Each structure stands twice: as structure tokens, then as C-alpha cells.
Amino acid sequence: MFLPAQPIYPVAGIREIEARVMPGAKPSLMERAGRAAAEDAVRLLIDRPGPILVACGPGNNGGDGFVLARHFRQAGREVVAAYADDPARMPPDAAKALADFRASGGEPVSSLPAAPAGGWALVVDALFGIGLTRPLEGRHAEWIGALNQQNAPRFALDMPSGLDTDTGRVLGIAFRATHTTTFIALKPGLLTLDGPDHAGEVSVQRLDVDAAGWLPPLGHAVRPSLFRPQLTPRARNSHKGSYGDTAILGGAPGMCGAALLAARAALWLGTGRVYAGLLDPRAPTVDVSNPELMLRPADELPEQVSALAIGPGLGRSDAAAALLARSVCLDRPLVLDADALNLLAADPALQRVLAARAAPTLLTPHPAEAGRLLASDTAAVQADRVAAALELSARLRAEVVLKGCGSVIACSDGRWYINGTGHPGMASAGMGDVLTGLLVALLAQGWPAERALIGAVHLHGAAADRLSREGIGPVGLTASEVIGTARGLLNGWLLEAQRNGG
Numbered sequence: 001m002f003l004p005a006q007p008i009y010p011v012a013g014i015r016e017i018e019a020r021v022m023p024g025a026k027p028s029l030m031e032r033a034g035r036a037a038a039e040d041a042v043r044l045l046i047d048r049p050g051p052i053l054v055a056c057g058p059g060n061n062g063g064d065g066f067v068l069a070r071h072f073r074q075a076g077r078e079v080v081a082a083y084a085d086d087p088a089r090m091p092p093d094a095a096k097a098l099a100d101f102r103a104s105g106g107e108p109v110s111s112l113p114a115a116p117a118g119g120w121a122l123v124v125d126a127l128f129g130i131g132l133t134r135p136l137e138g139r140h141a142e143w144i145g146a147l148n149q150q151n152a153p154r155f156a157l158d159m160p161s162g163l164d165t166d167t168g169r170v171l172g173i174a175f176r177a178t179h180t181t182t183f184i185a186l187k188p189g190l191l192t193l194d195g196p197d198h199a200g201e202v203s204v205q206r207l208d209v210d211a212a213g214w215l216p217p218l219g220h221a222v223r224p225s226l227f228r229p230q231l232t233p234r235a236r237n238s239h240k241g242s243y244g245d246t247a248i249l250g251g252a253p254g255m256c257g258a259a260l261l262a263a264r265a266a267l268w269l270g271t272g273r274v275y276a277g278l279l280d281p282r283a284p285t286v287d288v289s290n291p292e293l294m295l296r297p298a299d300e301l302p303e304q305v306s307a308l309a310i311g312p313g314l315g316r317s318d319a320a321a322a323l324l325a326r327s328v329c330l331d332r333p334l335v336l337d338a339d340a341l342n343l344l345a346a347d348p349a350l351q352r353v354l355a356a357r358a359a360p361t362l363l364t365p366h367p368a369e370a371g372r373l374l375a376s377d378t379a380a381v382q383a384d385r386v387a388a389a390l391e392l393s394a395r396l397r398a399e400v401v402l403k404g405c406g407s408v409i410a411c412s413d414g415r416w417y418i419n420g421t422g423h424p425g426m427a428s429a430g431m432g433d434v435l436t437g438l439l440v441a442l443l444a445q446g447w448p449a450e451r452a453l454i455g456a457v458h459l460h461g462a463a464a465d466r467l468s469r470e471g472i473g474p475v476g477l478t479a480s481e482v483i484g485t486a487r488g489l490l491n492g493w494l495l496e497a498q499r500n501g502g
């Protein structure tokens with residue numbers, strides 16, 4: 001049930017693994033890749049008669065395409081392989097794959113043919129894989145544009161062409177796959193930024209290569225198994241003190257809702273006691289829909305909480321800055337979100353204090369906040385989300401989640417994770433505040449920082465996913481609605497963990 005987290009490698013890692021495996025590999029990795037992809041493609045061809053179009057490029061990705069094309073020819077399927085690059089410059093494995101395709105009776109066409117009357121049964125993109133080095137242009141870009149127009153399942157080999165393997169950036173134009181079969185292991189570009197919109201459903205074909213055995217991975221795709229050790233039943237003989245006290249600091253005039261959302265999320269995720277410290281002098285003193293919350297002026301909170309979060313609706317006033325400076329000095333797990341991050345970005349001295357903290361620090365920036373913290377900008381952060389998150393984590397000695405499509409979690413020891421749950425319906429006000437509340441709740445209940453961050457980010461997105469399966473979102477999903485569903489999911493995981501051996 002709790003499947004292991006899958007490793008993710010950037011291009012350099014895949015190349016290193018390939019270099020070690022390839023010399024003795026029989027059958028060759030390309031033979032394995034083309035065959036494995038053909039096996040995945042069979043599933044897409046159920047009830048789809050008609051010819052298969054395979055667009056092959058100049059390198060080894062093109063070679064994979066020729067292997068796939070040969071398998072389908074040999075199985076009696078009509079296949080049209082389109083290839084217009086210079087065969088003299090083909091790498092040896094790919095040249096052999098082309099020769100084998102010819103030997104099977106196939107002959108590539110040098111322009112992209114128009115779709116047959118009944119349409120293609122399947123469109124296969126074997127133009128570029130991990131070897132893409134610059135934006136697509138000219139004929140290659142035209143081919144991608146035409147392939148994207150086809151009304152058929154669109155199947156990418158290894159990477160959708162035009163998508164940068166390490167970052168998920170579109171270089172010029174990219175193939176919009178409905179399905180991608182990627183080889184050896186996952187790559188970051190499939191999972192973050194523009195990756196999910198271009199890769200569609202991703203299948204990993206390991207090609208009998210034990211990637212982690214050759215090169216221990218630094219990156220993983222998040223799965224609940226990463227926080228499975230925390231999914232233990234509560235002791236019957238326990239009390240509210242056993243589940244932590246937490247405080248959320250924020251709620252400047254006009255922004256109390258942000259702090260209340262975080263506080264509610266912390267309460268609903270099982271924290272023993274939740275305080276909300278609000279800066280607005282006219283803030284409510286009770287949350288009538290959650291009277292369990294203890295609402296206080298921001299400077300009248302108990303200091304001995306188990307974990308603290310500061311930022312939701314904090315604003316950037318002097319009072320907010322003073323509150324932040326005090327919070328950073330508390331020897332407790334600390335979550336910094338929203339304006340706490342913006343204030344920190346403007347205060348290098350405070351950054352030094354933060355980096356010297358003994359207790360865990362967790363930062364939850366969206367790309368604009370991360371840009372300010374790195375003294376760069378949103379575009380620079382988005383250009384390489386994994387690198388930006390790691391840099392922030394190393395500089396501030398903090399666990400970091402860089403939010404957005406494919407949230408990247410970076411740990412101060414250099415390991416990183418990409419989360420796959422969540423959807424664009426979460427792009428609505430207050431969603432980040434709820435994440436902060438879920439996170440501080442897990443910290444208050446004693447989860448170690450890294451697991452709490454992974455768990456909260458995964459849970460947050462999974463709750464939104466469940467709601468949208470029920471028609472609550474993506475359009476119109478509200479942050480408040482995520483809270484109750486997150487509670488349900490966490491309890492479900494706890495039960496599942498107990499059923500599977502405590």
C-alpha cells in the first residue's frame with residue numbers, strides 16, 4: 001500500500017548511470033527502451049485501428065523511436081516513421097535501430113505526412129529526449145506544432161520533446177503528450193513547472209537497471225511511505241498536552257482571515273491546543289465557527305509552544321518585524337510563511353540569526369517570495385526550481401518548500417523531493433495559509449521537520465485532489481474546504497498504516 005518513493009535524476013545522473021550500465025548491456029538499453037515503450041503503447045492502442053505515426057529525431061531518442069516502430073511493424077501494425085535528419089550524424093545505436101527498422105521492411109518518410117482519413121491510431125514523439133540542449137526551431141518546431149494538433153493519443157518517449165529535462169521549462173515549443181514513458185528513472189522536468197502539462201500520464205520503465213544501486217539518488221518523488229514512520233496510533237493514555245501547543249502569528253488589519261485559516265487547519269489536524277496571535281487591534285476575540293481556538297493579541301502569547309508559525313496575514317509593519325525577530329529567537333520548530341518571508345528577505349542580519357538557529361526552521365515560499373529571499377526574481381527561480389529551493393535551503397539552513405505546480409521540497413543536507421499532488425484549483429487565496437497550519441500541526445505533534453514538511457505538502461495537495469474528484473474544484477475550490485478533507489485523509493492513512501502492521 002505504501003509504495004516506496006521513486007528516485008528522480010537530472011540529466012547528469014542519468015548519463016552517469018547509462019555510462020556504467022551500457023558497456024555490458026545485452027540487449028542494449030536502446031532495444032530495451034524501444035520494446036518497453038512499445039509495450040506501454042499497446043495499452044493506448046486498444047480499440048484504435050489505423051496507422052501509428054512515429055516522429056524520429058537526430059539522436060538516440062530517435063533510435064528508441066525506430067525500435068518501437070520495428071516492433072509494431074513486426075506485429076503487423078501499419079507504422080509511418082518520419083525522419084528528416086542527417087543519418088551520417090546519427091549516434092551508432094540509433095543508426096543500428098534505423099538499419100534494423102529498414103531490415104524489417106520499413107522505410108522512413110522525410111516529411112510529416114497528413115493524417116489519414118480516420119486519423120492516426122497513435123502519435124509517437126521520438127524527436128528529442130534528455131539530449132535537448134537549445135530551443136526547438138525550424139522544422140523540428142513545425143513538426144511538434146503539427147503533432148500537437150493530432151486528435152489521437154500522443155505518446156512521448158523519455159521526455160516530451162522541447163521540455164527541458166532538468167527544469168520542466170519549455171524550450172521554444174514542446175510536445176503535449178497525453179502519455180510519457182520515461183526510461184531508467186523519473187526526471188525533474190516531468191514533474192514540475194510546465195512538466196505535468198506536457199508529460200500527461202507518466203510511466204517509468206526501468207529497463208532492468210537498478211538506478212539507485214549505481215548512483216544513490218538525491219531526489220525523490222513524494223509518496224506517503226516517506227512519512228509512514230509517523231503514522232502511528234495515539235496512545236490511549238494520552239492527553240491534550242501530548243499533542244502539542246501551537247501558535248500562529250499574523251492577522252494584521254484586514255488580514256485576520258489568513259491567520260484564522262492557518263489556525264483552523266492546525267486544530268483540525270490534531271494539535272492539542274492552538275493559539276492565534278493577531279496583530280489587528282480590532283481582531284475578533286473568538287472564532288465562532290471554531291471556538292476551540294484561543295485568539296490573543298500577538299504579543300500576549302505563551303512562549304512555550306511546541307511549534308510556531310509566523311506569516312499568515314502578518315503584513316510588513318514595524319510590529320510585524322518585531323514579532324518576527326522575537327520568533328526567530330525562540331528555540332522551537334518555526335515555520336515562516338508569506339510576509340514573514342518578505343520581511344526576512346529585507347533583513348540580512350535576521351537571515352544570519354535564522355541560519356544559526358538550533359531548532360528546525362521551515363520556509364514555505366511561493367516563487368515570488370523565494371525570488372526576494374534569493375535577491376533574484378520570480379523568473380530566475382522558475383527557471384530552475386530545484387536549484388532555487390536547494391540554494392535557499394543551504395543559505396538559510398532551513399527545510400524549504402518552493403510551492404506551485406510540482407512543489408519542490410529541499411533539505412539542508414542536499415536531498416530534495418517533488419510533490420505530485422495538487423492542481424490549479426489550489427491557485428486561490430488562503431491556500432498557502434492552510435498549508436502553514438497543516439505543517440505546524442504536524443510539527444507540534446512531534447513529527448521531525450523534514451517528514452512534517454513532506455507530509456503537509458503531500459496531504460494539502462491530496463486533499464484538493466480528492467475534493468476535485470468529487471466536483472468540489474478545481475474551479476471554485478476554497479482553502480477552507482481543504483481543511484476537513486485533509487483531516488479525513490490523514491486519518492485514512494493512519495488506519496491504513498495500522499492495518500498494514502502498526
Ligand SMILES: NC(=O)C1=CN([C@@H]2O[C@H](COP(=O)(O)OP(=O)(O)OC[C@H]3O[C@@H](n4cnc5c(N)ncnc54)[C@H](O)[C@@H]3O)[C@@H](O)[C@H]2O)[C@@H](O)CC1
Pocket residue numbers: 018022029030031033057058059060061062063064091127128129130131132133134135136137140157158159183
Ligand atoms: N544514451 C543511451 O545509451 C540511451 C539513450 N536512450 C535514449 O536517448 C536519449 C538521449 O539521446 P541523445 O543523447 O542522443 O539525445 P537526444 O536524442 O535527446 O537528442 C540529441 C541530439 O539532438 C541535437 N539537439 C539538441 N537540441 C536540439 C535542438 N533544439 N534542435 C536541434 N537539434 C538538437 C543534439 O545535438 C543531438 O544530436 C534519451 O532521452 C533516450 O530516449 C535510450 O535509448 C536508452 C539508452
Ligand SMILES: Nc1ncnc2c1ncn2[C@@H]1O[C@H](COP(=O)(O)OP(=O)(O)O)[C@@H](O)[C@H]1O
Pocket residue numbers: 366403404405406407421422423424425426427428429430431432433434435460
Ligand atoms: N497550479 C498548481 N498546481 C499545484 N498546486 C498549486 C497550484 N497553484 C497553487 N498551488 C498550491 O496552492 C498553494 C498556494 O499557496 P500561496 O501561493 O502561498 O497562496 P496564498 O498566498 O493565497 O495563501 C501552494 O501550496 C501551492 O503549491
Ligand SMILES: [K+]
Pocket residue numbers: 061125126127128129156157158159160161
Ligand atoms: K521525445
